[in-house]
Amino acid sequence: MKAGPPNNSPQDVRLDENDPVWRLLARAPRPEPDAWFAARTLARCRHEGLGTESGVGAFIGLARMWRWALGGGLALSMALVLVVTQINSEKAENQKNVQEAFEIMASIDTDSDSSSSSSSWQDSSF
């Protein structure tokens, strides 16, 4: 460990070096990377560094927004489900009404048919 950084005041450096904690920390040195670290990093830069800064920035921006996107997506899908359910129930209601109307009309027709046939029977008796 060097005596002190060049951009620190001598007073600061003296304060550090007189502190036993500081001296003790120096006994557990910073780990060093292995001999192939630079080569591996260079290869990774070649591989991953192809994207432009703006592209990366956009991706990071999107990644940060994922929570909002997830919440928004859920809310949107819930709203969609509600609307679809509403439309379906309205449609079923309408179909039911139409069915009932047909049934009523059919029953009216049947009544009128039977009355007319009975009258014709009466007529034929003459």
Place this chain on the structure above:
Amino acid sequence: MKDRFRDDDGARAPVGDSDAHDKALMVRIAEGDEVALRDLIEKHQGAVYGTIAKMLGDPVEAQDLAQQVFVRVYRAAGSYQASAQFKTWIFTIVRNLVFNEHRRRSRATLVPLHPPENEAAHSGGSAGLDLPDTATKSPGENMLHREMLRKIDEAILALPEQQRLAIVLRRYDEFSYEEIAEILKASVPATKSLLFRARETLRVALQDYLEEEG
């Protein structure tokens, strides 16, 4: 990337003008000079990797994060503005990545602070550097020495992340208070206060070893 081999201009600046050298390397990297990128990595790999390893206590994760730092530097070379010191700028990237990693870890499962010894030895961790000194120390002394190193690393890892980064930058990277304040996005008095509290916490945690030393 174009592979240009140049050994002239600002990249071979005088030794004392380290920051200007770094900035000249960044200009060359922006132009696609792979040799400049290798120079920059070789110049800063020790500080970047060592700081991250001290911050995370995991040499394997530290390798990955340190590589990510240089990938970011490479990607940002085109838009790099040489307004601040290069070293402060690169350590701001280190800070962001390390703090993000802490947040990711706090959301995920807990990771052991110290990997198994054989793993650390293979990946260049502190345990790997601390090979037994059989020439001058007995096996018992070696064991005690390793135990002390482990306790020191544990004490550093137990500090809150801001204090930990402040102490690592100050002790191992020899940054000034102003530079640490810039990296931590804090004021100089706040940085001094962080460092004071970190030292006091370490003083208590490492009391046994301090008494031995005293």
